[in-house]
Amino acid sequence: MILGIIGVGLMGGSLAMAAREAKLFAEIIGADNSEANLKTACELKIIDRALSEADLIAISDLIVLAAPVEAIKAITPRLVGAKNSAVFTDLGSVKSAIIAAIPAEIRDRYVAAHPMCGTEYSGPKAAFATLYKDRIAVLCDSEKNSLNALRKVENLFLSIGMRIVKMPARDHDRHAAFISHLPHAISYALANSVLSQEDKGSILTLAAGGFRDMSRLAKSAPSMWLDIFKQNREPLLQAFKIFTAEMASLEDDLKNGEWESLESAMKNANALHQIFN
Amino acid sequence: MILGIIGVGLMGGSLAMAAREAKLFAEIIGADNSEANLKTACELKIIDRALSEADLIAISDLIVLAAPVEAIKAITPRLVGAKNSAVFTDLGSVKSAIIAAIPAEIRDRYVAAHPMCGTEYSGPKAAFATLYKDRIAVLCDSEKNSLNALRKVENLFLSIGMRIVKMPARDHDRHAAFISHLPHAISYALANSVLSQEDKGSILTLAAGGFRDMSRLAKSAPSMWLDIFKQNREPLLQAFKIFTAEMASLEDDLKNGEWESLESAMKNANALHQIFN
Missing domain, CATH: 1.10.3660.10 (6-phosphogluconate dehydrogenase C-terminal like domain)
Structure with a gap:
């Protein structure tokens, strides 16, 4: 299984570090529209290697969108280029606006999530492996997801020490x-x-x-x-x-x-x- | 030298603990209009003994008013019963209102102070010896004080690890x-x-x-x-x-x-x- 993270800043970088400790994936790859962030994430061994967004989408089994909310909305249409078995999630702080941007053909494989954690710092240098530990991951409108997709995303969050709460995106x-x-x-x-x-x-x-x-x-x-x-x-x-x-x-x-x-x-x-x- | 603290809660209790560690006083005594707080402060050995407010005022060399602001205002007139050599300070969060209540005959011996620290908890059980360490003690309108009084109060705050800032009460x-x-x-x-x-x-x-x-x-x-x-x-x-x-x-x-x-x-x-x- 390949974990692909788009956005390797505080949230994405910390997720990569925590997932690595949980030993869930054969490889953890990253993409970021900041070349500097991507380079830093490689140097700090937060990710195994850096790819273009398109290449990452093409080969990953689980794709996490860890970008700002508007960037997530812009990326979602491009997820249709992923493998048919690929599963998606995001870490965006707003859920209704993101869910509205998910293409219908991948809706059942896209689990909209919001981990309730963060710091006032940003970028890969601010990342740390315990950011998610003992915090809550909110999954929204998960009744729209296939059981398979939901299980894979829940496993990711549970394996890095989070508790899961489900609620409608509007709430x-x-x-x-x-x-x-x-x-x-x-x-x-x-x-x-x-x-x-x-x-x-x-x-x-x-x-x-x-x-x-x-x-x-x-x-x-x-x-x-x-x-x-x-x-x-x-x-x-x-x-x-x-x-x-x-x-x-x-x-x-x-x-x-x-x-x-x-x-x-x-x-x-x-x-x-x-x-x- | 006897240190007398009126109000043995979070602020007064912590001051007693810090002053004890600094070994500045032969004895640290306390008064409080809560019998329960006074008993706890004795049991926890925060103070050496409990006295009535009047007895404390009569025998102390340095008197610290560590009560809420209105209580401090009510106590200040009674400080005229202290020894002629006694020096006074308070830890109240508001300074102009307190300074207005200081009797003229002890004005030069009363150093109005505000240590910039605290927690959301209260009472002697919440007290701890390092509350004041590395924090700022503001002394207000100190040009009204005798050099002797000022030195004694500054010594108290400096010896428990505080830095001192002086400014007008209005500021x-x-x-x-x-x-x-x-x-x-x-x-x-x-x-x-x-x-x-x-x-x-x-x-x-x-x-x-x-x-x-x-x-x-x-x-x-x-x-x-x-x-x-x-x-x-x-x-x-x-x-x-x-x-x-x-x-x-x-x-x-x-x-x-x-x-x-x-x-x-x-x-x-x-x-x-x-x-x-």
Whole structure:
């Protein structure tokens, strides 16, 4: 079995490293539209060899699209050139937009996935073998998949230590908007709030763990996140609306001295303690 | 020298543990209006013995107020009962409001401080000796202090591994609003955004590192943070205004498909990389 990974950055590179440790494949090959990334992935022995995208598609048994969402949408039509037995998956953060781009003739062999992990860094040098360990892989609209394709993709994720959750793409996109895309937007906005201040250097001198955590996501790659925001626009706008209302409520309480209401909102947020550690 | 700590929770308890390791004091004593906390602090040998607040004030050489901001304001008038040689400091997150409450007769001996550290946990059981290590202690309006008082308080913070930054209380309060108080408010609002959704359980299943970081502060103690918000109301409202405008700008870009503007905002936020690690 040959594993072909298109996009050998943080996500694709880490997947290659984890799959190698799991010894599932005879060979792990990679393609990337960045020659530099591809070279680095070879040098670091993340992949066994580098191929063109077309050659990779032609010979791989399992193909993983580990590119930004718009690039994944552009690649999917070209997967019809793969072997008839080949199975496909992707690691894109938005699922409805990607699923809509899958050609009908390979729909049953394409398992739409989203591993809930990542870091604020990108590129093959940021890759590490344990990125996926103990994290959740969401599989979307999997009732459209053949059992064979589903088993192969599930095996890949299970063998690198992931747990699997299945849900409709529409639910995934709404959930991801709240749990991942909105937090990124907030982090960018918080960073810019401070960076727009004349005395930002002096302000940042005081930054400790809280600000560090809250601004970490603001270091993420803009090109990738612009893409995610674009492709999940409606669910994200909905999440913005709800968050903005929560902020406005805190602000009103603060402005009007509504201390009981303000404390009650904080106590309510504390409930996260109980249901999420 | 006797170190007296009023409030033996996370901050006061950790200070006691660090000061003990630094071997600066013959004895470390504690007071707390929670009998339970005081008992725990004794049992865990965080303090050598427990006293009433009045007795502690009467015999201590260096008194640290490690209580919530409103409690600190209430205690400061009673410090006039201390020895004439006694020196005072506090660990409150808001400085202007506290400084306004210091009696004139002890103003030169009261060094207003804010160590930039903490966790989302509270109480003596959450205390640990390295909380202050390598963190910043902000001293405010220190030109009002006698050199003797300043040296004693600086020695305390330096000996437990802190760096010292001095600035006017007004600047500190504005900076702290951006770097600490606003992030807490955002975290509470983000947590409530998710918790208000009917399918919150399903949404939280997908939570990974990003959401974990962004929602950690929402686990902080409401009573303490209500107090901080109250006492730093104007600078915090100002920070709210700036953050809200940044969020509205991202939202407008997303709504109107202004992708260049959206990407440019993200790239701008990335600058945090360069000036803050």
